[in-house]
Amino acid sequence: NLLCFVVYYLGHYPEVKQRLRQELDEVLGNDLTKPINYNNIEKLYYCDAVIKEVYRHSPITFFIGRINVEKDEVGGFNWPEGTSFHILYSEIMMSKDYWTNPEKFDPYRFYKIDENHNNNYLLEKQHIKNSFTIFGGGIRICPGRKLAMIELKCLLALIYRKYDIELADINSPLKYESGLFTTCKELIVKIKSRKF
Structure with missing residues (x-):
């Protein structure tokens, strides 16, 4: 599902797709028969950044529920034990309190x-632990998060190394449905073999 959102955003940001391809070529080379190994995957920093930025713009889960185990004061209100909270991740992901130019797509x-010494994204450095929740957080963080990222990076590498993918209609909005999870319902693309 997230792959559809990645394809959609790469279709709208060709410079991001070009930079991703550049990284894939640098790390994996032109030999398309060469298998991808764990060391290669660990070097796909930009690919990792693209996945995370797409998720920030189109989170698969818009909110998460939590119940407090004891009475607490939050936001100036007293909340009794057993109060249900719904944390709106989609709002946190686009909040100016946590993200520099949050509406801008920038992996x-x-x-x-x-390692980045560029001070353009100081907010992100300070708040990323609590404001970017692609796999949840705390004791309930997804135990399969590393495997999921490896699978996504492998899938993107396998597809974008071999094929050129473009949106059939760049002006067509992404057709998706939101409920408990956001799912892509239709994404029409043109695929052709990539030329080196």
Whole structure:
């Protein structure tokens, strides 16, 4: 499902797709028969950043529910034990309190964030632990998060190394449905073999 959203955003941001391809070529080379190994996957920093930025713009889960185990004061209100809270992730992901230019699609906000000495994304460095919840957080963080990222990076590498994918109609909005999860309902693309 997230793959559809990635394809959609790469279709709208050709410079991001070009930079992704550049990284794939640098890390994996032109030999399309060469298998992808774990060391290769670990070097796909920009690919990782693209996945995260797409998720920030189109979270698969818009909210998460939590119940407090004891009475607490939050936001100036006293909440009794057993109160249900619904945390709206989609709002946090686009909040100016946590993200620099949140409406802008820019994978560089996630690119080597710990090493990045570029001060354009100081908010992200300070708040990323609590404001980017692609796999949840705390003791309930997804135990399969590393495997999921490996699978997504492998899938993108396998597809974008071999094929050129374009949106059939760049002006057509993405057709999706939101409920408990957001799912892509239709994405029409043109696929052709990539030329080196």
